[in-house]
Amino acid sequence: MSEMEAAVAEKKTALDVAPRTADVPRDVVFDVRDLTVRYGGNPALAGVSLEIHEHAVTAFIGPSGCGKSTFIRCFNRMNDLIPGAGVEGSVLYRGQDLYGRDVDPVTVRQLIGMVFQKPNPFPKSIYDNVAFGPRVLGWKRGLDERVERALRQAALWDEVKDRLKESALSLSGGQQQRLCIARALAVEPEVILMDEPASALDPISTARIEDLMAELKRDYTIVIVTHNMQQAARVADMTAFFSVDVSSGGRTGVLVEYDRTEAIFTKPRDRRTEDYVTGRFG
Amino acid sequence: MRVGFQEELEQLDAALHEEGTLVLRSLRGALNALVDQDAELADEVIAFDDEVDRRYVAIEEGIESLLARQTPVAGDLRFVLAVLHVNLHLERIADYCVTIAKLVKLAPPVAPERLFVDAFQEMGARAEEMIRVALDSFATRNAEQAETLVQLDELIDRANRRFVQHVLSFGRDPTLQEWGLRMLLVSRCFERIGDHAVDIGERTAYVATGEFREFTDASH
Numbered sequence: 001m002s003e004m005e006a007a008v009a010e011k012k013t014a015l016d017v018a019p020r021t022a023d024v025p026r027d028v029v030f031d032v033r034d035l036t037v038r039y040g041g042n043p044a045l046a047g048v049s050l051e052i053h054e055h056a057v058t059a060f061i062g063p064s065g066c067g068k069s070t071f072i073r074c075f076n077r078m079n080d081l082i083p084g085a086g087v088e089g090s091v092l093y094r095g096q097d098l099y100g101r102d103v104d105p106v107t108v109r110q111l112i113g114m115v116f117q118k119p120n121p122f123p124k125s126i127y128d129n130v131a132f133g134p135r136v137l138g139w140k141r142g143l144d145e146r147v148e149r150a151l152r153q154a155a156l157w158d159e160v161k162d163r164l165k166e167s168a169l170s171l172s173g174g175q176q177q178r179l180c181i182a183r184a185l186a187v188e189p190e191v192i193l194m195d196e197p198a199s200a201l202d203p204i205s206t207a208r209i210e211d212l213m214a215e216l217k218r219d220y221t222i223v224i225v226t227h228n229m230q231q232a233a234r235v236a237d238m239t240a241f242f243s244v245d246v247s248s249g250g251r252t253g254v255l256v257e258y259d260r261t262e263a264i265f266t267k268p269r270d271r272r273t274e275d276y277v278t279g280r281f282g
Numbered sequence: 283m284r285v286g287f288q289e290e291l292e293q294l295d296a297a298l299h300e301e302g303t304l305v306l307r308s309l310r311g312a313l314n315a316l317v318d319q320d321a322e323l324a325d326e327v328i329a330f331d332d333e334v335d336r337r338y339v340a341i342e343e344g345i346e347s348l349l350a351r352q353t354p355v356a357g358d359l360r361f362v363l364a365v366l367h368v369n370l371h372l373e374r375i376a377d378y379c380v381t382i383a384k385l386v387k388l389a390p391p392v393a394p395e396r397l398f399v400d401a402f403q404e405m406g407a408r409a410e411e412m413i414r415v416a417l418d419s420f421a422t423r424n425a426e427q428a429e430t431l432v433q434l435d436e437l438i439d440r441a442n443r444r445f446v447q448h449v450l451s452f453g454r455d456p457t458l459q460e461w462g463l464r465m466l467l468v469s470r471c472f473e474r475i476g477d478h479a480v481d482i483g484e485r486t487a488y489v490a491t492g493e494f495r496e497f498t499d500a501s502h
Contacts, residue, residue: 207284214286233351234287265350 026053029191029221030075035089037070037079044070045253048089050240054190057213057222059232059261062242063281067253068225071242072193074098075223076112077105110137113184117196119176121168121183126160129168129179133187146186153219154182155212174205181212185220192216194224198231210235229277232261239264241273287352291361294344295421298365298372301337302417305376306410308334309475312379313406315386316468317399324383334376341369360492364485368420371478371485375413378471378478385471389464390457398465401445405472408438412479420482425490428483432497438476445469 030052037045045067052058052075060068070079077098079085091098098108110133121129130147139146147164151157156178160171168179177197184192194213198206213222213235226232232239240258244251257264257273268274275281308330315323345366348354354362394402412434419427446469449462480497488494 211285230353233353234284261351262347266346 026056028052029054029094031092031095032074033090033092035071035074035087035091037067037074038084038086038088039082040084042250043252045242046245048255050255050258052221052223053238054221055217055219056237057217057224057235058238058240059236060223060225060240060242061227061229061232062253062256062276063244064227065251065253066242066244068240068242069195070253072195072223072225075191075193076109076114078109078114080105110187111189112191112193113187113189114193114195115177115180115184115197118200119173119180121171121176121179123167123169125165126168126171126179127164130182130186133183137187150182150186151179153185153216154178155208155215156182172205174201174208177201177205177209178212181209181216185216189220191221191223194222196225196227199227206231233265236261241268241270241276243272243276284352287354287358290344290348290352291354291358294341294348294362294365297337297341297344298368299417299421301334301341301369301372302413304330304334304337305372305379306413308376308379309406309410309413312382312386313402313410315383316402316406319386319391321387324386327383328380331376331380334373338369338373341365345369357489357492360489364420364489367485368482371482375475375478378475382468382471385464385468389461392458392461394461394465397448398445401441401448402468402472405438405441405445405469408434408441409472409475409479412438412476416479416482416486420486420489423486423490425487428486428490429497431480431483435476435480438473442469442473 028051032051033049035045035048036043048067048071060071062068073079074087074091075093075098079087087099093108093112097103122132124132127147130150131143134140134143134146148157148161151160156175159175160166160179163170168176171179177200181192181197198209201209210231213224216222217237224232224236237260238258239261241256241264242253243256245254246252257268257270259269263269264273265277268277272281308327311323311327311330314320315327345362348362412431415427415431415434418424419431446466449466452458452462484494484497487497
């Protein structure tokens with residue numbers, strides 16, 4: 001795994017001097033090839049191939065049961081935690097197979113952080129929530145600065161700087177979700193995966209999370225799953241539409257179309273995408 | 283606060299303003315080509331229209347994308363819809379400039395009397411002023427200022443009617459008649475540019491008040 005870390009470090013250094021305009025082709029962070037995921041024997045998701053680009057927000061949309069949450073979990077091996085789950089095909093992260101035998105899933109989850117649907121702060125202080133990851137990794141020096149930086153990046157610092165020792169559970173739902181984002185950022189990931197990050201939040205908190213995504217993509221690569229199609233339209237650079245294939249008797253998620261978000265919402269190539277984004281589906 | 287969305291709206295505003303600046307350049311070029319009977323400059327005005335058209339298409343594509351992704355509502359929606367119209371009006375104004383340039387080239391070489399030169403200068407200057415007022419009032423969402431376009435349009439209409447009378451007074455000289463016919467179309471172009479400026483003003487009032495109404499029937 002140290003090889004992977006070195007590769008990432010090298011990338012980050014190169015990026016510091018590289019121009020970052022919209023027209024510059026972005027590097028591929030994830031290269032997914034013919035991925036199939038099974039729970040027990042049935043495929044929940046089959047034959048998915050796509051590339052995720054750095055410094056972009058990529059959204060996965062589609063109806064319930066289309067496998068989009070299953071898919072995002074493959075990017076940091078969260079499916080490993082589900083008994084009976086099996087992954088075929090490959091997920092290359094910076095050219096390295098995430099499912100290779102020598103790959104430590106814990107390191108994967110440090111480099112590729114995740115934020116979930118419901119804010120899940122630890123029942124600890126605001127400070128301790130953010131400091132948790134760095135402490136586990138033994139990063140003791142400059143911990144205060146690290147916590148402040150993460151909270152600033154998550155656009156939460158101004159609201160909590162005078163109450164860092166208070167319980168994280170005293171925060172509002174929207175603040176708790178930004179705290180969870182700060183907690184993920186504190187261990188210096190390269191990628192943030194967000195599974196329905198705003199679906200439990202009110203519209204104002206949702207707008208703050210969406211603004212935050214636009215900010216964070218300058219430094220990170222962001223992948224989100226969302227039920228809210230308009231959220232994908234608003235925040236994502238690239239959008240993948242998944243659907244459910246019932247032709248084999250079961251219900252298998254398939255990737256229907258993957259393109260620039262603008263293209264998905266103005267001139268989708270596949271009839272199924274058109275039906276879904278226009279609300280004619282189901 | 284949807285920061286990215288607000289930025290996109292501001293970019294749209296800026297793109298429209300840039301298009302307006304190009305249209306003013308096109309008008310200035312057409313007017314100079316007309317007064318100086320400069321065929322070379324007329325060709326430049328004709329070629330320059332591609333630049334305006336590029337902006338026009340880019341703005342329209344930007345609006346398509348914005349509507350699809352950001353679902354603007356209320357004042358934002360009115361603004362986006364108004365930009366869609368104003369964009370078309372500006373593109374049409376540039377087309378009239380091209381028509382003037384083409385007519386300069388088509389007209390027989392007649393040294394126009396001072397009277398006609400002055401009339402062109404007057405109509406050109408009024409058209410220019412109207413575009414400026416239309417763009418300024420749209421940029422500041424100033425419905426009151428936009429409505430002053432009606433009076434300015436009346437002035438350009440009068441100038442156009444006077445021009446028609448002058449041409450009708452021409453004798454039977456076929457060269458002069460052909461020249462007069464071409465110049466009637468030029469005069470008509472200035473008059474139509476004024477109408478489009480009034481239409482832009484109506485869109486400004488729509489953005490500002492939420493109500494669409496025609497300032498006057500005479501604008502058509």
